[in-house]
Amino acid sequence: xxxxxxxxxxxxxxxxxxxxxxxxxxxxxxxxxxxxxxxxxxxxxxxxxxxxxxxxxxxxxxxxxxxxxxxxxxxxxxxxxxxxxxxxxxxxxxxxxxxxxxxxxxxxxxxxxxxxxxxxxxxxxxxxxxxxxxxxxxxxxxxxxxxxxxxxxxxxxxxxxxxxxxxxxxxxxxxxxxxxxxxxxxxxxxxxxxxxxxxxxxxxxxxxxxxxxxxxxxxxxxxxxxxxxxxxxxxxxxxxxxxxxxxx
Ligand SMILES: CC(C)(COP(=O)(O)OP(=O)(O)OC[C@H]1O[C@@H](n2cnc3c(N)ncnc32)[C@H](O)[C@@H]1OP(=O)(O)O)[C@@H](O)C(=O)NCCC(=O)NCCS
Numbered sequence: 001x002x003x004x005x006x007x008x009x010x011x012x013x014x015x016x017x018x019x020x021x022x023x024x025x026x027x028x029x030x031x032x033x034x035x036x037x038x039x040x041x042x043x044x045x046x047x048x049x050x051x052x053x054x055x056x057x058x059x060x061x062x063x064x065x066x067x068x069x070x071x072x073x074x075x076x077x078x079x080x081x082x083x084x085x086x087x088x089x090x091x092x093x094x095x096x097x098x099x100x101x102x103x104x105x106x107x108x109x110x111x112x113x114x115x116x117x118x119x120x121x122x123x124x125x126x127x128x129x130x131x132x133x134x135x136x137x138x139x140x141x142x143x144x145x146x147x148x149x150x151x152x153x154x155x156x157x158x159x160x161x162x163x164x165x166x167x168x169x170x171x172x173x174x175x176x177x178x179x180x181x182x183x184x185x186x187x188x189x190x191x192x193x194x195x196x197x198x199x200x201x202x203x204x205x206x207x208x209x210x211x212x213x214x215x216x217x218x219x220x221x222x223x224x225x226x227x228x229x230x231x232x233x234x235x236x237x238x239x240x241x242x243x244x245x246x247x248x
Pocket of ligand 1: 090106125139168169171176179180182
């Protein structure tokens, strides 16, 4: 089974490619065994730690998505990629000769895995399944900024769920782009969403970040899946987003 196209896919400096994999649709035994062989021993051990086969499958497709996707942009076989992690668990590609300066970020939820790929810049992606049940209001009160909470409560009740997931995915994508996970205080930055204005962020002075550096996207990927992307731009040039469905 071929896992890498002969011609590397072109990724321009101001492009983001967002790859979508639907794990429930990837079931061919031949394909799964190819994926299994792409993983390092450490990844295989990690996969076996999951108690439920659904989670082992999700893990396998995630690893395959990252490895085969990155191989589309470079002359490297999927099994040859090696990754390091920063102090907060963010994976990065260990540089190899002749490989472009690719950056990526991953997110998985029930029924969908996404992987954002870009050159050089910090990127964070988050996807959530809006069907998940959970204490929406408690989470907002605990993690959102005062302004976001006020905005949420001001909405008619039937619009709150969508707005909640807008904020949730945007906030997650931003902390993931910064690579610091939940050690970055979520109430110290605030997204401003207004129907007639572009999506904006404001920072508490303690966070020392500049709103002009950032570009954001909010995406309804399926009926149930909501995603967001945060990108720290090199300059104030707008990046172009392209969605790609992963087909192995
Ligand atoms: C770990 C965290 C970075 C993302 O967790 P998550 O939302 O549960 O999971 P996602 O599926 O979106 O992302 C996981 C992927 O992010 C990547 N990742 C891990 N640590 C990361 C970090 N510090 N920065 C960026 N990406 C990171 C990994 O690739 C990981 O997948 P992998 O383990 O399969 O390689 C962190 O933000 C977290 O724990 N969030 C909890 C959710 C929450 O309570 N949010 C508050 C409401 S806004």
